[in-house]
Amino acid sequence: MHRLFVAIRPPEDVRDVLVDAMDDSPALRWVGDEQLHLTLRFIGEVDRPLANDITAALGAIRAPKFELRVRGVGKFERRNGGALWAAVEPREPVVALAAKVERALQQAGLDAEHRAFAPHITLARWNRGSGEAVESFVRRNSTLASDPFEIDSFILYESHLSRHGAHYEEVANYALT
Numbered sequence: 001m002h003r004l005f006v007a008i009r010p011p012e013d014v015r016d017v018l019v020d021a022m023d024d025s026p027a028l029r030w031v032g033d034e035q036l037h038l039t040l041r042f043i044g045e046v047d048r049p050l051a052n053d054i055t056a057a058l059g060a061i062r063a064p065k066f067e068l069r070v071r072g073v074g075k076f077e078r079r080n081g082g083a084l085w086a087a088v089e090p091r092e093p094v095v096a097l098a099a100k101v102e103r104a105l106q107q108a109g110l111d112a113e114h115r116a117f118a119p120h121i122t123l124a125r126w127n128r129g130s131g132e133a134v135e136s137f138v139r140r141n142s143t144l145a146s147d148p149f150e151i152d153s154f155i156l157y158e159s160h161l162s163r164h165g166a167h168y169e170e171v172a173n174y175a176l177t
């Protein structure tokens, strides 16, 4: 089985802005530079034939390049922890691309994603008891921003999970036009 997701990858100068914002709070598990991405669609575990259909369906997507920039940070809180993330703007082109990805994946045979799409670049995760570290990060980085950057491709990643965390392997790269 292959654990897949579709994402866009910020360029190096933008990743530098994100990595520079990370602090040394031991309560937070910071994402490594090589893991920074904005998820367009989490797919989950699929077998090889379906993975091949997914690759073909994503390859048929025609969508324009667009510009984004990082603007501010936020957090998701879940029952046993949460995630800190960087926000991007404008949302419209990312939402439009995610919708095309969603349609292509349904054509490949996947069930529809019912969770609302909330574009974000995860910076750190925590399990519990990190309230003050999280609040302090959000306060200090409310004006976090990058220069505009061009998104000229999107990527199918395979996630390999291990004791040491997740390693994301690029399976295919799809050009925007």
Ligand code: 2AM
Pocket: 005, 039, 041, 042, 083, 121, 122, 159
């Ligand atoms: P997150 O950053 O908000 O945690 C690879 O696992 C990527 O897919 C992560 O960026 C993760 O989002 C996202 N994702 C979305 N839904 C997921 C799920 N149910 N399980 C794991 N990852 C998920």
